[in-house]
Amino acid sequence: MSHTPGVRQAQKQKTRQALMDAALGLLEDQSLSSLGLREVTRAVGVAPTAFYRHFRSTADLGVALVEEALGSLHPMIRTTMSPVEDDDERIARAVELIAGHVAAHPAHVRFVARERHGGVQPVREAIREQLARFAEEVRAELATDASAAGWSDADLRMLAGLYVDQMLITASLFLETLDAPREERRRAAATAARQLRLIGVGRRHWLD
Amino acid sequence: MSHTPGVRQAQKQKTRQALMDAALGLLEDQSLSSLGLREVTRAVGVAPTAFYRHFRSTADLGVALVEEALGSLHPMIRTTMSPVEDDDERIARAVELIAGHVAAHPAHVRFVARERHGGVQPVREAIREQLARFAEEVRAELATDASAAGWSDADLRMLAGLYVDQMLITASLFLETLDAPREERRRAAATAARQLRLIGVGRRHWLD
C-alpha cells in the first residue's frame, strides 16, 4: 500500500501541510473550537470544499497538529536525561533546551498549551495521550538511574508526571516572555532552574 | 453613588448573573473564543440586544467570570497554609480542600484551566493577575514560617509559584476524574499528595 512515488500524492501532502500551517498561524489569537474551516482554506488560497479531501473537520486537523507538535519530540527525552554528570549542569541544559524549542517552534508550543485543556475533546485526548507517553519514557529513564533504588513504582510515576508538567509550565512561561525585555526572560529561566533544583533536592532526600 | 436599594438594580444583577451562569454552562464543551453572544442570550431566554446592557462583548463576560471564579478564593489561601502542625496532615487537608472545591464548582475550575492559556487576551491577563495575587499571598505566608529563615526573596517567590501551579494542576486533574471510578479518583488524590510531599522534602533540605 502507498507504493506510489507519484507527483499526485506529493502535491496532496503539500496542500495538507499548507492547511496545517495556516491553521497554526490563525490559532495565534483564538482557540481551536472557534477556528472555521473556511477561514483556513481562505488563508491557503484554496476552495472550502478542498478541506474535506484532507480532514473530516477542524477537530481532525487539530489532532494532526498534536502529532506534528509532540510526536517528533520523543527523541529529545532520552538525550535530555541520560548524559548525567553534574546535576546543576543537567538542569541548565534542560532549561536551555526548552527555551530553544520554544524559540524555534512558538506556535506549536502555544497550540499544545492552549488546547491541552481546550474545548475540543478529541484534541485534549490526543495531547493527554502524548503527555502520558512522555511521562512513561521519563519514568523508564528514571528507573535506570542509580538514585532510584528503593523507589516504588508509584513514586517513580509521580516524579515523572511532575517533570512533564513542569516542562510544560516552563515552556509556556518562556512563550509568554518571548517578546519581553531580555532581563525578564533571564529571570524566567532562573526561576525555572530554581524550581527544577528544588524538585531535585526533594528527590535526593525522598527516602528519609 | 449606588445608594439605590431598588428593585431595579436587583433585577438587573439577576439577569447579569443569569447570563454568566448560562455562559459558564455553555463553556463546558467549547472555549470562550467560540462563545457567541446570541448563544448566551438564547440560553437565558432574553433578547440578543439585552446582552449589551451588561457586557461590551463575550470577552468582557469572560473577565467577569474570572473575578467570580478566583476573586472569592483568596480567603482560602490563609486558612490552607496557617494551621500547621503535622506536615502530612496539612498536605492531606490541602488536597481534600482542592478536591472539595472542584466538586463544588467544577465549571469554574474548568473555565480557569481552559482560559488560562486560551485564545482571549484580556481573559488570559485577568487570570494571570489573579494567580499572581495568589502567589504573592502564598509568598507572604511562607515568609512568616520559621522554616523560611535564610531563604532569599527570589527563592520564596519561586516556591510560591510552584505551589500555585501545583494547585491548578491538581484541580484540573481532579476535574478530569470527576466522573471516573472511585478507585481512579483515589489514585489521583494519592499522586497529588505525593507530589506535594516531594516539594515539602525539597523545601526542608533547600539550604544544604
Add this chain to the structure above:
DNA sequence: CCATGCAGTTAACAACTGTTCTCTGGAATT
C-alpha cells in the same frame, strides 16, 4: 403625581458559517 432613566424588545442588515452536489483537468493505471 408626573417626568425621566433605563432594562429589555423587536426588526432588520450584511456577512459569515458548514455541508451538499456537480463538474473538471490531469496524473495514475491498465
Add this chain to the structure above:
DNA sequence: AATTCCAGAGAACAGTTGTTAACTGCATGG
C-alpha cells in the same frame, strides 16, 4: 492509447453571527 481515479473548483443551501436603530413599559427621583 484508452480508461479510471481523485484533488480541487464552483455554485448554491439554510442557518447563524454581531451590531444598528427605534420602540415600550415600568421603577425611580423630583
